[in-house]
Amino acid sequence: MSNLIRYGVTKRWSDAVVVGGLGYFVEVPDHPEGSPRDQIEEIFRQVEARLQQIGSDLTQLVQVLVYLPFPEDLPLFNELWDAWIPMGHAPCRACTHPQLAAPGYRVELVITAAI
Amino acid sequence: MSNLIRYGVTKRWSDAVVVGGLGYFVEVPDHPEGSPRDQIEEIFRQVEARLQQIGSDLTQLVQVLVYLPFPEDLPLFNELWDAWIPMGHAPCRACTHPQLAAPGYRVELVITAAI
Amino acid sequence: MSNLIRYGVTKRWSDAVVVGGLGYFVEVPDHPEGSPRDQIEEIFRQVEARLQQIGSDLTQLVQVLVYLPFPEDLPLFNELWDAWIPMGHAPCRACTHPQLAAPGYRVELVITAAI
Numbered sequence: 001m002s003n004l005i006r007y008g009v010t011k012r013w014s015d016a017v018v019v020g021g022l023g024y025f026v027e028v029p030d031h032p033e034g035s036p037r038d039q040i041e042e043i044f045r046q047v048e049a050r051l052q053q054i055g056s057d058l059t060q061l062v063q064v065l066v067y068l069p070f071p072e073d074l075p076l077f078n079e080l081w082d083a084w085i086p087m088g089h090a091p092c093r094a095c096t097h098p099q100l101a102a103p104g105y106r107v108e109l110v111i112t113a114a115i
Numbered sequence: 116m117s118n119l120i121r122y123g124v125t126k127r128w129s130d131a132v133v134v135g136g137l138g139y140f141v142e143v144p145d146h147p148e149g150s151p152r153d154q155i156e157e158i159f160r161q162v163e164a165r166l167q168q169i170g171s172d173l174t175q176l177v178q179v180l181v182y183l184p185f186p187e188d189l190p191l192f193n194e195l196w197d198a199w200i201p202m203g204h205a206p207c208r209a210c211t212h213p214q215l216a217a218p219g220y221r222v223e224l225v226i227t228a229a230i
Numbered sequence: 231m232s233n234l235i236r237y238g239v240t241k242r243w244s245d246a247v248v249v250g251g252l253g254y255f256v257e258v259p260d261h262p263e264g265s266p267r268d269q270i271e272e273i274f275r276q277v278e279a280r281l282q283q284i285g286s287d288l289t290q291l292v293q294v295l296v297y298l299p300f301p302e303d304l305p306l307f308n309e310l311w312d313a314w315i316p317m318g319h320a321p322c323r324a325c326t327h328p329q330l331a332a333p334g335y336r337v338e339l340v341i342t343a344a345i
Contacts, residue, residue, distance in 0.1 A: 004175065004229050006204070011197045013208040017177045019229045020136050021250050024178040026209040060234060062247045063254040065340065067211060074331055082241045089236070093243040094256040094340045096297060096328040098211040101189055110180070110209045114234050114249050119290060119344050121319070126312045128323040132292045134344050135251050139293040141324040182326060213326040216304055225295065225324045 007053060016054050022062065023054040023113045032104035036073045039106045040080050047109065056113045058084075061091035065110035071097045073106055122168060131169050137177065138169040138228045147219035151188045154221045155195050162224065171228045173199075176206035180225035186212045188221055237283060246284050252292065253284040253343045262334035266303045269336045270310050277339065286343045288314075291321035295340035301327045303336055 008015025016025035027046050029039040051057050068074055074095065085091075091112075100108055122140075123130025131140035142161050144154040166172050183189055189210065200206075206227075215223055237255075238245025246255035257276050259269040281287050298304055304325065315321075321342075330338055 004177070009203055009205055011200065011202065011205065012193065013205045015207070017207050019177055024207050024227065026178075026207045062234070062249055063256075063340075065209075067209070068331075071329065071331075078242065085241065087241065088239055090239055090241065090243045092245070092247050092254050092256045094295075094297070094338060095331040096213075096338075097331070098213045098326075098328045099186065101183075101186075101210040101212070108209060108211075110178075112254065119292070124318055124320055126315065126317065126320065127308065128320045130322070132322050134292055139322050139342065141293075141322045180324075182324070211328075213328045214301065216298075216301075216325040216327070223324060223326075225293075 016050055018054050018115060021115050023056055023115055024111070025050050026108065026110050028102070028105050028108045032102060036070070036076055036106045037080070040077055043107055043109060044080065044084050047111065051113060054115060056115050059086055059089040060114040061089065061111065062114055063112040064091045064093045066093060066095040067100060067108040068095060068097055068106070069100050070106055077107065131165055133169050133230060136230055138171055138230055139226070140165050141223065141225050143217070143220050143223045147217060151185070151191055151221045152195070155192055158222055158224060159195065159199050162226065166228055169230060171230050174201055174204040175229040176204065176226065177229055178227040179206045179208045181208060181210040182213055182215060182223040183210060183221070184212060184215050185221055192222065246280055248284050248345060251345055253286055253345055255280050255341050257339045257341065258332070258335050259337065262332060266300070266306055266336045267310070270307055273337055273339060274310065274314050277341065281343055284345060286345050289316055289319040290344040291319065291341065292344055293342040294321045294323045296323060296325040297330060297338040298325060298327055298336070299330050300336055307337065
């Protein structure tokens with residue numbers, strides 16, 4: 001069988017799954033009551049912590065699907081993103097504006113990273 | 116070249132593609148005329164059959180993108196999902212509410228699974 | 231560490247990332263002022279050029295997420311797609327209609343391909 005490692009498994013989801021040298025995870029901000037800026041800064045901290053947990057780091061992002069349900073948040077998101085991504089290590093990225101499962105969230109990230 | 120295996124190839128898509136120890140597939144319910152519950156239960160059966168076809172099983176889900184075009188279906192989806200996923204084997208999961216290509220469908224799943 | 235290769239790296243994103251025998255990339259048309267047909271034909275040419283750049287080709291598509299913000303473009307997209315994909319090599323594919331980050335774009339593709 002595959003060497004599949006799960007982190008933070010609940011009935012509904014795992015915080016991260018690692019297999020074949022890649023880590024897969026999805027983040028929403030822990031505090032959806034925060035301002036857009038608070039939520040974006042918080043989710044970036046969560047991504048860094050998750051990467052560290054699975055033995056990776058911010059230079060190893062492969063692909064990020066950015067879900068921003070409020071299109072007006074995009075300029076702020078890009079400003080904070082550009083300052084956050086280490087120069088020379090940007091992932092491929094798709095940004096769309098779908099409605100998210102929980103109404104308060106301003107951002108959700110679907111991430112693939114190398115280990 | 117890569118060892119890429121395709122299942123159920125048509126002009127437009129393959130039912131599944133396996134490469135590098137992972138299987139990739141997308142499901143919509145075979146019967147979009149069913150109730151939300153019927154469609155969710157059907158798509159879960161289809162996922163299990165697809166996993167079996169590609170030499171995997173329900174303990175090997177890595178990542179699932181859940182598309183639920185009708186937000187009001189989420190509580191039912193979660194109830195059925197929680198009962199369906201084998202304890203200790205939940206994938207990472209992102210759920211959004213985009214409009215799907217075919218109007219009748221209540222659910223679409225984009226799946227990555229280990230073989 | 232992983233053998234991660236980035237193509238076309240900017241502050242914000244990479245044109246493509248290759249790791250573990252797979253290439254990941256996202257395309258939008260270079261000319262969003264074109265007609266839907268122009269944009270779809272252009273993005274297909276861009277995908278072929280990107281595949282060539284990373285050492286792959288159109289027979290190696292694994293998964294494609296199709297974002298079509300204008301649902302009325304789907305029949306045209308499918309007609310051009312069916313003529314474009316080499317017979318026997320279709321990827322798995324999910325098509326949704328989310329709002330894209332830039333208003334003029336008629337299509338965005340999130341692609342995983344084998345090398």
